[in-house]
Amino acid sequence: MLDFAKVFLTVVGIFFAAYLIFYSTYLFLSSLIGSIILYKNKYASELKNEIEHKFYVPVSIIVPAYNEEVTVVKTIKSLLGLNYKLYEIIVVDDGSKDNTAKKIIEAFNMQKIDRPIQMRLKSKPVKEVYETNEYKVNITLIRKENGGKADSLNMGINASNFPYFICMDADSTLQIDSLENIVRPILEDEKIVACGGIIRIANGATVKDGIVYEYHLPKNFLVSMQILEYDRSFLASRIMFDQFNGNLIVSGAFGLFKKETVIECGGYDTSNMGEDFELVIKLHVYCRRHKIPYKIKYIPEAVCWTQVPDNLKDLCKQRRRWNIGLFQSMLKHKEVFLNPNYGFVSFISYLYFLFYELLSPFIELFGLFVIVFAYFMDLLNVKFMIMFLLIYAVYGGILSFTTFLSRVHVNNLKIGVFDVIKAVFMAIFEITVLRFILVFIRFSSFFNYKRKKNEWGSIKRYDVDKAK
Amino acid sequence: MELHIEYLLYIYIIITLSMIVFDLFTVSNDNLKSKRIKRKSLKFQDEILSIISLDKKDEEHIKLLIKKLKKIENLMAYHNAIVVLLDNVKYESSVRKYLKEYKLIFNSLAQIYSKKPDMYKAYFAYIMSIYKINSSNDSNYITDILLEFSKNESLYVRENTLKALISFGNELNVFKALRNIARREYAYNNKLLCDDLLEFSGSHEELARILFDNIKIFNVEMTLGIINYINYVSDNFKKELYEMLQDKNVDKEIHLAIIRYFGKHEYKQALDYMYNSIKDESSNNWEYSNACVTSLKLYPSKKTKEVLKKSLQSSNWYVRKNAAKSLLHLSLLENEEEIKLDTDDVYAIEMMKYEIEKKENFRRGR
Numbered sequence: 001m002l003d004f005a006k007v008f009l010t011v012v013g014i015f016f017a018a019y020l021i022f023y024s025t026y027l028f029l030s031s032l033i034g035s036i037i038l039y040k041n042k043y044a045s046e047l048k049n050e051i052e053h054k055f056y057v058p059v060s061i062i063v064p065a066y067n068e069e070v071t072v073v074k075t076i077k078s079l080l081g082l083n084y085k086l087y088e089i090i091v092v093d094d095g096s097k098d099n100t101a102k103k104i105i106e107a108f109n110m111q112k113i114d115r116p117i118q119m120r121l122k123s124k125p126v127k128e129v130y131e132t133n134e135y136k137v138n139i140t141l142i143r144k145e146n147g148g149k150a151d152s153l154n155m156g157i158n159a160s161n162f163p164y165f166i167c168m169d170a171d172s173t174l175q176i177d178s179l180e181n182i183v184r185p186i187l188e189d190e191k192i193v194a195c196g197g198i199i200r201i202a203n204g205a206t207v208k209d210g211i212v213y214e215y216h217l218p219k220n221f222l223v224s225m226q227i228l229e230y231d232r233s234f235l236a237s238r239i240m241f242d243q244f245n246g247n248l249i250v251s252g253a254f255g256l257f258k259k260e261t262v263i264e265c266g267g268y269d270t271s272n273m274g275e276d277f278e279l280v281i282k283l284h285v286y287c288r289r290h291k292i293p294y295k296i297k298y299i300p301e302a303v304c305w306t307q308v309p310d311n312l313k314d315l316c317k318q319r320r321r322w323n324i325g326l327f328q329s330m331l332k333h334k335e336v337f338l339n340p341n342y343g344f345v346s347f348i349s350y351l352y353f354l355f356y357e358l359l360s361p362f363i364e365l366f367g368l369f370v371i372v373f374a375y376f377m378d379l380l381n382v383k384f385m386i387m388f389l390l391i392y393a394v395y396g397g398i399l400s401f402t403t404f405l406s407r408v409h410v411n412n413l414k415i416g417v418f419d420v421i422k423a424v425f426m427a428i429f430e431i432t433v434l435r436f437i438l439v440f441i442r443f444s445s446f447f448n449y450k451r452k453k454n455e456w457g458s459i460k461r462y463d464v465d466k467a468k
Numbered sequence: 469m470e471l472h473i474e475y476l477l478y479i480y481i482i483i484t485l486s487m488i489v490f491d492l493f494t495v496s497n498d499n500l501k502s503k504r505i506k507r508k509s510l511k512f513q514d515e516i517l518s519i520i521s522l523d524k525k526d527e528e529h530i531k532l533l534i535k536k537l538k539k540i541e542n543l544m545a546y547h548n549a550i551v552v553l554l555d556n557v558k559y560e561s562s563v564r565k566y567l568k569e570y571k572l573i574f575n576s577l578a579q580i581y582s583k584k585p586d587m588y589k590a591y592f593a594y595i596m597s598i599y600k601i602n603s604s605n606d607s608n609y610i611t612d613i614l615l616e617f618s619k620n621e622s623l624y625v626r627e628n629t630l631k632a633l634i635s636f637g638n639e640l641n642v643f644k645a646l647r648n649i650a651r652r653e654y655a656y657n658n659k660l661l662c663d664d665l666l667e668f669s670g671s672h673e674e675l676a677r678i679l680f681d682n683i684k685i686f687n688v689e690m691t692l693g694i695i696n697y698i699n700y701v702s703d704n705f706k707k708e709l710y711e712m713l714q715d716k717n718v719d720k721e722i723h724l725a726i727i728r729y730f731g732k733h734e735y736k737q738a739l740d741y742m743y744n745s746i747k748d749e750s751s752n753n754w755e756y757s758n759a760c761v762t763s764l765k766l767y768p769s770k771k772t773k774e775v776l777k778k779s780l781q782s783s784n785w786y787v788r789k790n791a792a793k794s795l796l797h798l799s800l801l802e803n804e805e806e807i808k809l810d811t812d813d814v815y816a817i818e819m820m821k822y823e824i825e826k827k828e829n830f831r832r833g834r
Contacts, residue, residue, distance in 0.1 A: 028483065035487065039494060046544070047587050048594040049624040053663050111829045116818045118785040131829065187657045188623055190689075391481065398484040405491045409498070 005377045012370050019363065023356055024395065027232070031399045033243065034236030035406040038300060042410040045301075050184065056086040057164055057183045059256070062156030063091045064149050065170035069098045072170045073107045080135055081209045084179040088138045090156045091170075095124075095146030104141050108132050115140075121154035121267035123147065129159075149252070150268035150275035157259060157267060165262075167276070168304065169253045173202065175303035176210035182256045182302035192295045193261045193283055196250035197302035198235060201227050207305045215413045217422050222315065224422065225430040226308045231403040235300060242298040246349040248284070250296065252276035254304030261286070261294075272332070274325015281333045284345050303411075312437070319438055320445035326358050327446070361443035396431035397424070501541065508545035513552060520562045525569060534576045540588050543577075547595050554598075567599045571610075574601060578613040586622040593617055593628035600669070602636040611641055618645035619652060626654065630664050637670030643678045650686045661693030662700070672701035680705060688719045695725040703733040710738055724759045731763025739767055746775055746787075754784040761787055765794040772798070780816035788815060792823040 044050065061079055065072050072091065079089050093101045104110065110130035117126060124147035132139050144155055153167055164186070168174065182197050204218030204227070217224045234251075241247040250257075252275065265286035268275040280296060287294035309315040336342050336350045355363070374380040404423050408415055519529050536542045550567070553559045574596070581592035593614060602611060617629040626649060633641045642665075649656055668675050676698045683691055698705050706729075712718055713726045727745075730738045742760040745753065761779045764772050776798075779791035 031484070032487065035491065044587060044624075047540070047591040048628065049587050049590045049622075051624075051627060051660065053660060057659065113822065113825050113829065114818070115822050115826075116815070131826070133829065187660050189655070190657060391478070395481050395484065398481065398488065402484060402487045402491060405488070405495070409491070409495050 002377070005373075005379060009370070009374055009377075009379055016367060016370075019355070020392075024392075026237075026352065026356070027396065027399050030236040030240040031232065031403050034239040034403055037239045037243075038406050038410040041301065051187050053187060056084060057186050058086040058162035059084075059088075059179060059183060060156070060160030060162045060165040060259075061087055061089050061179075062153055062160065062165055062167050063089065063170050064094060064152035064156065064167075065091055065096065065100050066094045066146075066149070066152075067096045067098045067100060068170040069096070069100045069103050072100055073103050075170055075173065076104065076108065076139065078173045078210050080137070081176060082174060082179045083176050084183075086137075086162075087179065088140065088161060090140045090142065090159050092152040092156045092159075093141065093143045094148065094152040095127075095144065101130075101141060101143050105130055108139055109134060110139065110141055115159075117142075117155075117159050119158050120263050121158055122270075123151050123155040123158060126155070148270055150270045150272065153275070154267045154270070157262065160259060163259050164256055165259050166254070166256050167252060168255075169306060172199075172253050172304050172306040173207050174210060174254065175207075175212070175305065178210070178254070178302045178304060182254075182299050185297050185299060186256075189295060191293045192297055193258045193287065194250050194280060195256040195297045195299050195302070196238065196247065197254040197256075197304050198298075198300045199230065199251050199253050200303055200305050201230060201308050202305035203307055203310060205305060212305075212413070215408075215415060217415070217419045217426065218310075220310045221426070221429070222312065222434075223308060223310050224426045225434040226315075228400040228404055228423065228427050228430045229434060230308075231407050232400040235407055236399075236403045238298040239300060241349055244344040244348070245295055246344045247296050247298055248280055248345070248349045248353060249277045250280050250298075251304075253306050254302070261292075269332070272325060272328045273321050274329050277325055278329040278332065281329055281336065284342065285333055285336065288341060300407075315437075316441050316444075319441045323358070323442045323445040326353065330354060330358055361439045364439050365443060393428060393432045396435075397427035400427040400430055505541060505545045505548065508542060509548040509552070512546050512549035516549060516553060516563065516566060517559070519570075520559070520566050530570060530573055533570075533573045534580075537573070537577055538580050540584075540591065543591070543595070547598075550595075550599070564600075567601050571601050571608075574599070575609045578610045582613050582616065586620060586625050589617055589620065590622060590624040590628045593625060593632050596632035597628060597635045600635045602638075611636065611638075615641065615644055615648065618648040621654075623654075627660070627664075631667070634664055634668045637668065639668070639670055639675040639678050642668065642675060643682065646679070646690065647682070647685060650690055653687065656690050656693065658689050658693035658696060661690060662696040665693070665697040666700060673704065676702045676705070680708065688721060691719075691722055692725050695722060695729065699725070699729045699732055705729070706733060706735040706738075710735060710741075713738065713741060720755065724755060727756070727759040727763050731759075731766055734766050736767070739771075742767075743771065743775055746779055749783065754782075754787060757782065757784065758786045758790055761791040761794055765797040768798045780819060788819045789823075792816075792819045795820070796823050796827055 063072070063075060063079075068075075076089060076091065091104060093104075110132045113129055113131050115129040115131065117129070124145040127143040127145065129143075130141040140159060142155055142159055144152070156167075157165055164183070166179070166182070178197060182195050185195055186192050201218075201223065203220065203223045204216050205212055206214040217227060238247055238249075255276065257279075261283065262279065265282050267279075269278045269282070272278045283294070283296065286292070309318050330350070330353065336346050337354070338351075339346045342350070371380065371385065375382075401424055404427070405420075515529070519526055533546070537546055550563065553563045577592065581588055584592075596610065596614065602608065611633070614629050614632055617625050618633075620626055620629070626645075630642070630645055630649075633645050646661075665675065665679075676694075679694045680698060683694065686694060695709070698709075709726045709729055713723055727738075727742065730742070742764060745756040745760045748757070757779065761776060764776060773795070776791045776795045779787050780795070782788050782791065
């Protein structure tokens with residue numbers, strides 16, 4: 001029995017060693033490449049190595065809304081203030097139970113109109129359409145039967161007049177120069193079919209009319225930890241994946257897409273809870289199958305401010321949705337797994353999401369089980385284990401802190417010494433506390449997968465201007 | 469077998485700690501740099517103002533600036549100083565005069581920066597586009613260097629170079645730069661090209677002519693940009709463009725751009741082509757039909773009305789939509805009843821109804 005346990009623990013040890021080596025390398029490379037690219041972009045911008053143009057690419061901004069009466073008017077107002085000339089705003093009210101539509105109609109003096117909409121993508125029926133041309137750009141409000149976020153986005157695509165569209169959340173605020181920045185790569189490279197912007201956490205920032213006036217790490221620990229997590233996991237890793245056209249996600253809170261390509265590949269999947277993730281994998285699959293040269297870019301200069309959950313309950317809801325969406329998408333596009341036709345997308349991006357996102361709760365729980373088993377078999381070096389975990393925590397914390405610092409610096413955000421000290425502690429907490437909470441949430445999401453299907457993910461909303 | 473994964477982590481920790489040191493160093497270095505540039509910029513402002521007040525050229529100033537501006541940081545500070553002075557109405561004309569008088573400095577700098585990395589070349593070309601130190605008839609060292617820059621692989625070097633040449637206003641140099649780009653088959657977004665050309669400070673008519681006369685050397689994307697540019701600046705290309713429209717070897721996108729040209733610049737000889745294109749209802753022709761029904765808004769006649777009304781029943785959504793828009797634009801139909809008399813096509817009625825309502829809402833809104 002003891003021999004068997006020794007062999008078992010050796011094999012498991014090798015597996016975990018490899019698992020951690022890959023993950024540590026991934027974290028290191030993403031932080032390093034992320035920081036270098038951010039600095040390089042900043043310097044290039046100072047030396048005017050960028051495209052600045054008046055000839056705008058026309059863009060339709062699609063804002064799907066469900067029970068968003070608190071924030072939607074402010075969101076539209078902020079969109080009207082963007083530094084851009086040629087765009088339209090399409091708000092799709094997905095059968096809200098509150099006064100979302102009424103608030104918009106009153107605030108913008110919208111007129112009801114019998115507008116025919118070409119249903120190139122399947123979507124729930126339209127109830128009413130309102131329009132107004134009294135503002136800088138046209139605003140359209142579509143009231144439709146409830147069908148979920150993906151369904152609303154498909155409706156928005158159907159109604160859009162322009163060749164590119166932006167999807168965003170009704171509770172998010174685009175920074176004043178975000179549209180200009182996200183469109184810029186299209187002028188440089190026509191192969192681009194999607195561009196993701198950076199999602200920054202609005203809790204703690206004073207953002208008014210798309211301009212950041214003040215920035216601090218918020219008092220709320222959970223939010224602060226998410227800021228560090230966003231910087232490390234989203235910003236740094238997406239910049240790294242961007243280097244080999246391997247991004248598998250363009251956030252639903254802010255992304256630009258080429259309309260025709262999205263329509264050709266079937267639009268958003270209404271049965272998927274991670275419609276944003278699924279769409280991007282689908283674009284990879286579609287373009288590679290049809291041998292269409294394509295690029296999916298990540299633009300860290302295009303900024304969208306959004307609110308994140310400030311309590312554990314909302315965080316659980318959000319992360320469950322993400323995890324179920326991830327599971328559905330990866331299962332649907334399983335052909336990408338170890339498929340040489342997909343190159344790095346298959347062997348780096350897909351494998352990363354499979355082992356370090358989707359399966360990691362199981363792997364980490366298995367790790368805990370093995371520790372307990374080894375302890376009872378008297379085969380565990382407790383001292384070594386504690387030292388190892390400490391080193392690992394410090395390592396992860398340093399990486400999070402590094403990316404945070406790079407991001408704050410290159411975005412010219414002014415933070416105080418207190419914020420820096422706080423960031424150091426939060427980075428350690430994030431890797432030692434939040435990470436394990438998220439593992440549990442992701443693990444549990446598999447058990448209520450059916451029950452939570454097709455719900456709108458809603459968290460408690462605040463006025464972004466006042467959110468701190 | 470003993471595993472020593474902790475060693476790898478130690479190495480990572482050392483590297484990441486050095487990353488933090490690097491970050492902190494870069495942050496403080498950046499702050500110091502921006503303070504330095506600010507200080508130097510103020511000094512340059514004083515220096516330039518004192519030079520402006522002199523009656524004759526100061527040779528020392530030339531020597532000193534050539535020496536100083538070799539460093540990119542100094543060039544950035546100098547440029548900041550120039551921008552501040554140009555923004556001041558009081559100094560604008562004298563600073564422009566100063567820049568032309570001391571062009572020699574930039575001749576030397578052009579040579580120096582032609583040997584520097586692409587990022588610096590792009591910056592040098594950028595400041596040339598702001599200073600506009602060459603006029604359309606000048607041909608000098610700076611122009612020659614910029615024409616060399618137009619062969620560069622970096623998009624930003626080429627883009628800033630083209631902007632500089634466009635700001636100088638010599639059509640031949642702009643053409644030469646575009647020819648360099650075309651010969652090397654560099655990608656050039658048509659929107660970007662059109663936008664650049666619209667900023668040309670010389671004669672648009674002459675630029676349009678030289679580009680069109682050499683249109684065959686450009687690829688589809690660049691040709692599109694040039695035709696779109698011509699669409700904005702000249703109505704003297706109707707005959708030539710019509711000939712191009714009839715050439716079946718020409719790319720579809722270019723044909724569509726030409727049809728749009730005839731939607732802005734009236735050319736009755738193109739009418740039959742447009743009517744016939746609309747008649748062809750094959751599925752791969754819808755883009756032609758769509759462009760034609762849009763352009764017909766410039767040609768009011770009984771025949772146009774008939775063709776557009778028929779297009780309201782097209783199987784293609786965009787053709788129906790734009791036919792309705794053109795009909796309303798020409799005030800050929802003012803209510804849906806007229807359509808109802810002719811057809812029971814629900815799509816045609818729906819589209820017209822929407823466009824009429826939209827027009828009404830627009831009137832009310834205004």
